[in-house]
Amino acid sequence: MRMERGVGQGSSESWLRPGLTCWRQERAGRVAVLHDGAAYFAAAHAALLKARTSITLIGWSFDPRARLLPGDSPDAGETLAELLRRLKAARPELAIRILIWDMPWPISAGNDHTPDSVRESLGPEIDFRIDGTLPLGACQHQKILVIDDAIAFSGGSDFEVNRWDTPAHRDRDPRRRLPSGEDYPPRHDVMMLVDRDAARALADLARERWRRATGESIPSADGDPDGDPDWDPWPETLAPHLTDVTVGLARTDPPLAGRPAVTESAALYRASIRAAERFIYLENQYLTSPVVAEALAERLAEPDGPEIVIVLSERSPSGFDRLTMDSARRGLIRALRRADRFDRLRIVAPHTEKGRPILVHAKVAIIDERLLRIGSTNLNNRSLGYDTECDLAVEVPADDAEARAALRRLLVRLLSHHGGCPPDVFGQAFAARGSLRAVLDDPRLMPCSRVCPLVPSRRGPVARLVEAFHLGDPVSPADAWRPWRRRKALRRVGGSSFLEEDTASQPEKAALGAS
Numbered sequence: 001m002r003m004e005r006g007v008g009q010g011s012s013e014s015w016l017r018p019g020l021t022c023w024r025q026e027r028a029g030r031v032a033v034l035h036d037g038a039a040y041f042a043a044a045h046a047a048l049l050k051a052r053t054s055i056t057l058i059g060w061s062f063d064p065r066a067r068l069l070p071g072d073s074p075d076a077g078e079t080l081a082e083l084l085r086r087l088k089a090a091r092p093e094l095a096i097r098i099l100i101w102d103m104p105w106p107i108s109a110g111n112d113h114t115p116d117s118v119r120e121s122l123g124p125e126i127d128f129r130i131d132g133t134l135p136l137g138a139c140q141h142q143k144i145l146v147i148d149d150a151i152a153f154s155g156g157s158d159f160e161v162n163r164w165d166t167p168a169h170r171d172r173d174p175r176r177r178l179p180s181g182e183d184y185p186p187r188h189d190v191m192m193l194v195d196r197d198a199a200r201a202l203a204d205l206a207r208e209r210w211r212r213a214t215g216e217s218i219p220s221a222d223g224d225p226d227g228d229p230d231w232d233p234w235p236e237t238l239a240p241h242l243t244d245v246t247v248g249l250a251r252t253d254p255p256l257a258g259r260p261a262v263t264e265s266a267a268l269y270r271a272s273i274r275a276a277e278r279f280i281y282l283e284n285q286y287l288t289s290p291v292v293a294e295a296l297a298e299r300l301a302e303p304d305g306p307e308i309v310i311v312l313s314e315r316s317p318s319g320f321d322r323l324t325m326d327s328a329r330r331g332l333i334r335a336l337r338r339a340d341r342f343d344r345l346r347i348v349a350p351h352t353e354k355g356r357p358i359l360v361h362a363k364v365a366i367i368d369e370r371l372l373r374i375g376s377t378n379l380n381n382r383s384l385g386y387d388t389e390c391d392l393a394v395e396v397p398a399d400d401a402e403a404r405a406a407l408r409r410l411l412v413r414l415l416s417h418h419g420g421c422p423p424d425v426f427g428q429a430f431a432a433r434g435s436l437r438a439v440l441d442d443p444r445l446m447p448c449s450r451v452c453p454l455v456p457s458r459r460g461p462v463a464r465l466v467e468a469f470h471l472g473d474p475v476s477p478a479d480a481w482r483p484w485r486r487r488k489a490l491r492r493v494g495g496s497s498f499l500e501e502d503t504a505s506q507p508e509k510a511a512l513g514a515s
Contacts (some may be wrong), residue, residue: 015275015371016395021268022248023205026197030240031247031394033374033410034191035417037164040157041068043193045075046235047147048087053221054095055084056206058144059158060376062100063113064121066159070175080159081121088125095127097218099210101140102132112179131213134388135477138254141383142390143191143376144206147233149221152202154392155191155374156285156363163187163361167417171354185317186352190283190362190414192374192392195234198247205249205390242372242406245394252377252389254477261476265377265391266384266493269365270295276306276367279436281411283311283364286321286380287347288328288473290495297339297497306368307344309436311418312454314349314357324472325380327463330456335498346437348451350418355449358418363391366411369404371395381473385493386480419446 016022034040045068048055064081075083084096100118103111113121119128131140145153157163162184165176169186178184194202200220207218253262266289273280273295280296287293287310299305312329316322336345350358365373375391377383396403409427415436416426426446429439440446459467466472468487474480475489 013275014395015268015272016246016248016393017271018248020264021271022250022264022393023262024201025246025248026201028194028198028245028247029196029243030194030234031198031242031245032193032238032240033372034153034155034193035413036167036169037157037187037189038166040153040155040189040191041066041159041164043235043238044145044153044159045069045083046237047145047151047153047233048083050231050233051087051094051147052091052226052231052233053093053148054146054218055087055097056144056146056203056210056218057098057159058140058142058206058209059098059100060139060141060143061103061158061160062098062118063159063161064118065113065179066161066163068164070164070177084126085123088123092125095218096125097127097129097210098122099129099131099140099206099213101134102130103139129210129214131209133213133256135254135256135386135480137386137474137480138382138477139387140209141376141387142205142209144202144390146199146203146206149200149203151193151195151233152199153191153193154202154376154390155189156361156376157189157191163189165189169350169352169358169417171352171356186356186358188283188350188358188360188362188418190364190374193234193238194247194392198249198392201247201249202390205251209388241410242394242403245396245403248393248395250373250375250377250391250393252383252385252387254386254388256477261385263385263493265375265389266291268373268391268393269379269384270494272365272367272371272373273299278368279306280308281364281366281415281436282309282379283360283362283414284379285313285361285363286316286325286329286378286383287312287332288325288380288470289384290332290490290498291384291493292379292495293332293336293498294495296345297336300336300339300345301341303342305342305344307435307437308346309415309440310345310347311360311415311451312347312349313360314351314452314454317359320472323462324466327459327466328380328470328473330459330463331467332498333454333456344437346440347454348418348440349454351450351452353420353450364414366407366414369396369407369411370398372407372410381470381475381486381490385476386474415440416446419450421445
């Protein structure tokens with residue numbers, strides 16, 4: 001059944017609609033895209049040094065041993081805990097607050113630290129809390145860093161010891177080391193930095209999360225307490241990619257204690273996918289959402305629909321994710337390939353020069369040189385209804401040629417680096433051919449050893465069971481611990497055509513208590 005086109009149809013109607021596809025729309029004087037962990041950590045380090053009143057960090061995880069500037073810089077050996085303690089000692093009035101998800105066992109089983117050990121490493125002057133207020137099994141997945149309410153970061157990365165990497169994604173990089181000295185794999189991630197009212201909106205969101213988790217209110221920061229008219233916490237060496245634009249904030253927030261669910265992230269994906277005219281470019285950690293898959297399949301069925309390029313990891317890093325998320329995405333990829341009647345779909349996994357898989361942790365969408373979206377939202381059921389998420393989205397007006405050219409440069413830079421292709425070469429080929437997939441299919445520009453087509457592997461009975469009921473990937477609290485209700489929940493929110501093929505056997509259904 002074909003979905004009705006609604007929000008965002010046509011080139012004139014905005015895809016960002018407060019109360020539906022976003023929470024708020026606010027102006028930003030500067031927007032920067034931080035490509036991979038090295039760029040984010042360096043920018044965060046520079047901004048933290050300039051903090052005057054407050055530092056607020058909302059995250060999924062946090063490791064005080066993370067080093068923001070590994071390598072040969074003067075601060076290379078300083079851990080994040082040491083940096084924060086130094087800032088607090090130099091400016092006692094600086095309020096430093098950190099709120100991290102109360103990670104349950106067995107997810108926390110591999111951590112080398114506990115909340116108590118983190119508090120000990122930070123010291124009593126830094127306010128470290130854990131958030132255990134969400135529905136059982138849901139996680140606090142927003143990643144937000146706010147400096148003095150003047151600038152704010154949001155995206156896919158936490159301050160962890162295995163997050164730092166450069167766009168080169170070298171096979172071996174001596175700076176990519178765990179505290180134990182062990183090497184960790186190449187990793188791709190993206191963050192966004194905004195200022196002015198967009199930053200203040202993120203600050204408001206962070207304050208609300210803190211209030212829910214602790215019952216305490218955080219006062220807003222009101223400019224520079226020293227009265228310096230030239231004070232600006234924006235990193236001095238970081239040039240913005242976009243200026244004077246409107247930024248939308250799209251959230252996911254599960255229903256709890258009478259508070260209704262917030263599903264702006266899912267609504268924005270549906271609206272922008274349905275209205276895309278030329279191309280849809282997605283980078284994501286997961287691809288298990290039937291809601292997103294059905295929206296993509298609808299466009300693939302159109303003779304003149306947009307081309308779709310999706311960048312995913314070859315496989316998830318943990319055994320649990322390989323069993324749950326990778327098992328579920330097999331069926332979705334098969335169905336999308338069947339829907340690709342006009343050969344407009346490319347799903348690829350990036351590798352290093354010597355063929356080592358690169359972990360894709362970014363959550364990015366660029367659509368039609370019109371929408372740039374960066375956040376924490378994965379393309380799975382959890383992120384669209386069960387966990388807390390926050391994405392920033394810039395929608396560029398049709399008559400803003402400069403901003404549209406900037407989005408095109410960002411797209412070229414992101415996609416070309418996966419194949420080790422110089423951005424100017426990729427950009428020229430894209431302009432000449434007018435097609436992303438035409439450039440992707442050229443082995444001289446994007447070698448298949450670097451960007452490999454992702455082909456679903458064969459499924460065993462356990463994988464089929466996981467796929468049929470999306471085990472480990474709930475839609476909402478209503479089905480979180482009742483997987484036999486998940487298919488009904490997915491039909492309710494959309495994606496029903498991707499559930500028509502029931503791959504679970506009767507004994508498998510009985511094992512789950514399904515009728």
